[in-house]
Amino acid sequence: MDFLLKNGYAVDYAEDLEGRTDILISNGVIARVGQNLDANDARVIDCEGLTVFPGLCDIHVHLRDPGQTYKEDVLTGCEAAAAGGVTAVACMPNTVPTADCPDVIKYILQKAKGAAAKVYPIGAITKGLKGEELCDYAALKAAGCVAVSDDGRPVESASVMEHGMLKAQLAGLAVISHCEDLKVINGGIMNDGEVARRLGAKGMSRLSEDVVTARELAISRSCGAPIHIAHVSTEGSADLIRAAKHIGIKCTCETAPHYFMLTEEKLSGRDADYRMNPPLRTEADRQAIIRALADGTIDCIITDHAPHSAEDKSDFEKAPNGVVGLETSLAAALTELYHGGVLTLKDIVRLMCVNPRRILGIPGGSLKEGEPADIAVADINELWTVEPDKLHSKSHNTCFKGMTLKGKVKYTFLDGKTVYRD
Ligand code: DOR
Numbered sequence: 001m002d003f004l005l006k007n008g009y010a011v012d013y014a015e016d017l018e019g020r021t022d023i024l025i026s027n028g029v030i031a032r033v034g035q036n037l038d039a040n041d042a043r044v045i046d047c048e049g050l051t052v053f054p055g056l057c058d059i060h061v062h063l064r065d066p067g068q069t070y071k072e073d074v075l076t077g078c079e080a081a082a083a084g085g086v087t088a089v090a091c092m093p094n095t096v097p098t099a100d101c102p103d104v105i106k107y108i109l110q111k112a113k114g115a116a117a118k119v120y121p122i123g124a125i126t127k128g129l130k131g132e133e134l135c136d137y138a139a140l141k142a143a144g145c146v147a148v149s150d151d152g153r154p155v156e157s158a159s160v161m162e163h164g165m166l167k168a169q170l171a172g173l174a175v176i177s178h179c180e181d182l183k184v185i186n187g188g189i190m191n192d193g194e195v196a197r198r199l200g201a202k203g204m205s206r207l208s209e210d211v212v213t214a215r216e217l218a219i220s221r222s223c224g225a226p227i228h229i230a231h232v233s234t235e236g237s238a239d240l241i242r243a244a245k246h247i248g249i250k251c252t253c254e255t256a257p258h259y260f261m262l263t264e265e266k267l268s269g270r271d272a273d274y275r276m277n278p279p280l281r282t283e284a285d286r287q288a289i290i291r292a293l294a295d296g297t298i299d300c301i302i303t304d305h306a307p308h309s310a311e312d313k314s315d316f317e318k319a320p321n322g323v324v325g326l327e328t329s330l331a332a333a334l335t336e337l338y339h340g341g342v343l344t345l346k347d348i349v350r351l352m353c354v355n356p357r358r359i360l361g362i363p364g365g366s367l368k369e370g371e372p373a374d375i376a377v378a379d380i381n382e383l384w385t386v387e388p389d390k391l392h393s394k395s396h397n398t399c400f401k402g403m404t405l406k407g408k409v410k411y412t413f414l415d416g417k418t419v420y421r422d
């Protein structure tokens with residue numbers, strides 16, 4: 001079926017298009033963009049008062065498939081993505097077994113056929129995420145990987161990381177680094193600060209993140225291969241990356257909505273739904289992340305969508321780290337950054353549609369004629385309250401529960417088909 005999106009407010013970064021327009025979706029692609037288009041046989045969708053974005057791309061998602069499908073699977077994760085206006089996800093390799101060989105990558109891609117979002121697998125840097133033996137990147141690339149990462153864990157040896165970055169560069173794969181020094185972390189479960197002291201909980205020092213961010217930048221500077229820094233949460237890391245970019249180090253980075261919206265105060269009630277790695281930090285860090293988004297130091301917004309069951313999350317101290325995020329990321333970004341007066345809608349498109357695709361070489365991210373019709377339509381002024389039970393993900397561990405956000409996805413199209421309707 002063809003669709004005519006009538007009178008929406010379109011925001012496109014690449015084509016410098018912003019304004020009220022009609023968009024005709026035909027045969028899965030954006031056939032025409034312009035004023036007063038004829039519907040002919042297309043179904044008209046009244047987008048008066050709505051904003052039309054290129055489908056979002058989230059390059060840091062845990063789909064838990066294979067191996068932990070009681071938390072999420074490829075199909076439910078993609079349904080959650082569609083409900084958040086996300087039409088492309090890159091999924092992390094810390095599955096069971098690890099996505100460190102072509103067979104697992106092929107399984108994920110096979111399962112993603114017919115899913116509500118496009119899936120781009122990320123392979124492991126090292127076999128079994130053990131930090132020792134590098135994977136066969138050429139084989140991973142040939143199987144369909146867009147990047148490598150040991151996310152969830154750091155690559156502990158600088159030498160292994162350097163060889164991995166050089167080998168990945170040769171294979172044409174991006175490297176995404178989870179920056180954490182496990183000896184500095186020493187079993188910590190939340191930010192090392194006032195709230196942890198009050199609760200008597202073991203802290204995770206910001207140094208743990210900053211010291212490995214600095215190391216990755218130094219490795220990139222030394223060997224010339226690019227690095228993408230995952231989930232930046234501290235002022236220190238943002239400052240290091242800003243300085244590194246200034247002197248020409250080939251680095252990019254990402255942050256997640258929880259780091260620019262929430263702080264360690266959320267952990268006061270000992271609820272593991274607010275525990276993730278890296279952890280919620282201080283108000284000074286939150287402000288620094290917002291500044292780094294505003295000045296372009298941070299290239300993209302991701303979710304680190306990390307589903308865990310209610311049972312997994314029941315014990316504050318023992319629960320695994322991670323929060324779901326696909327269904328709230330656009331709303332959170334609109335609430336804090338757009339309505340908060342920090343960024344324009346074009347900036348949101350740059351951070352959530354264009355740059356993530358650019359960094360991993362994923363196609364799309366534009367509303368121009370001829371592009372696949374991967375589109376998110378939102379009411380950027382609608383207020384709604386996040387209710388965990390209403391999420392499409394198999395897991396409900398959202399750190400935005402009970403919060404009122406401003407901006408709601410109304411429709412998501414994937415290759416011209418409606419994959420979500422509010
Ligand atoms: O909070 C997190 N959860 N951080 C990670 O690095 C891994 C992730 C997971 O896999 O649950």
Ligand code: ZN
Nearest residue numbers: 151152178230
């Ligand atoms: Zn991580």
